Amino acid sequence: MDLTLVLVIGVVAVALAFDYTNGFHDAANAIATSVSTRALTPRAALFMAAAMNFLGAHLGTQVAATVGKGIIDAPKGVHGLVIVVSALVGAISWNLITWYFGLPSSSSHALIGGLVGSALASSSVVHWDGVIEKVVIPMILSPLIGFVLAAIVMIAILWGFRRSQPAKTNRGFRHAQTVSAAAMALGHGLQDAQKTMGVIFLALVVGGFQHEGDAIPQWVILSAAAAISLGTYAGGWRIMRTLGRRIIALTPPQGFAAEAAAASVLYTAAIGFGAPISTTHTVTSAIMGVGATKRLSAVRWGVAGNIVMGWILTIPAAAAVAAVCYFAVHWLVE
Numbered sequence: 001m002d003l004t005l006v007l008v009i010g011v012v013a014v015a016l017a018f019d020y021t022n023g024f025h026d027a028a029n030a031i032a033t034s035v036s037t038r039a040l041t042p043r044a045a046l047f048m049a050a051a052m053n054f055l056g057a058h059l060g061t062q063v064a065a066t067v068g069k070g071i072i073d074a075p076k077g078v079h080g081l082v083i084v085v086s087a088l089v090g091a092i093s094w095n096l097i098t099w100y101f102g103l104p105s106s107s108s109h110a111l112i113g114g115l116v117g118s119a120l121a122s123s124s125v126v127h128w129d130g131v132i133e134k135v136v137i138p139m140i141l142s143p144l145i146g147f148v149l150a151a152i153v154m155i156a157i158l159w160g161f162r163r164s165q166p167a168k169t170n171r172g173f174r175h176a177q178t179v180s181a182a183a184m185a186l187g188h189g190l191q192d193a194q195k196t197m198g199v200i201f202l203a204l205v206v207g208g209f210q211h212e213g214d215a216i217p218q219w220v221i222l223s224a225a226a227a228i229s230l231g232t233y234a235g236g237w238r239i240m241r242t243l244g245r246r247i248i249a250l251t252p253p254q255g256f257a258a259e260a261a262a263a264s265v266l267y268t269a270a271i272g273f274g275a276p277i278s279t280t281h282t283v284t285s286a287i288m289g290v291g292a293t294k295r296l297s298a299v300r301w302g303v304a305g306n307i308v309m310g311w312i313l314t315i316p317a318a319a320a321v322a323a324v325c326y327f328a329v330h331w332l333v334e
Helices: 003-036 042-056 062-069 078-100 107-121 128-160 166-208 218-234 237-246 252-273 277-294 301-333
Strands: none
Touching: 003 042, 003 107, 003 166, 003 218, 003 252, 003 277, 042 078, 042 166, 042 218, 062 166, 062 252, 078 107, 078 166, 078 301, 107 128, 107 166, 107 277, 107 301, 128 277, 166 218, 166 252, 166 277, 218 252, 252 277, 277 301
């Protein structure tokens, strides 16, 4: 069998494995708040998140285009495929490390870091303007906007329901959280499944099986949607506990505010700008935003600090692992 075809099949398999790890690594983002407030049971929340992730993956391809065409220029043929597979292995490795330690880092930025690291190691072109415009600026802005928007929504809820009985309000928002958690899971599929589609499409172009101007094939969309959905149902219990309980003890109105704000940011970034932002960063900052409206001490800033450290480390750490992988795979294959 032709080596190029073997490597393309390998990239597709590894990309879908990344998508699966993304599902169980980031499943917690969509459902932690609704499980924490007991709006949904863990099993029901996971099933709903898996279904909404699958649907979300079919809502567009703008983020996939950014990942597939806007981050690096991989050369055609075997050499380019080695770069892509090394990027994926770097991203998966960092995902597994942070999952093991229960640290909610970003699968998205692990993937971007992997692409940049393997491209630099191979002396390929990195589109730094695209990285800054589509990755770095949204990476900084999305948590800030998530924090502020969640705080605004929470303040509006507190003012609007100031005369309501707390028990009745909580009961109502438990029902509302079913909708907001579904919206959050839909946003996760919209954002994160597309990143895998972009990498598979990049491999198909580099391998000579697609042209850059082609639409993303339907089988790529379906397989990415299925992988992230299955990974989501496998569940990410360690990270769910960090997000839902350790950052702040959430009430149903707070959970709703955090999910509604985070979902809004995810949709705007994906559909409006094609920016591959982090679901993890967005929902974590939104949870902190609702906590800050109660009082600043309600947010467990020590845990939040650990999470921020994970954010800062993700891109360079995944890039370093991908660079090492590139040299290893390059030595084996080329």
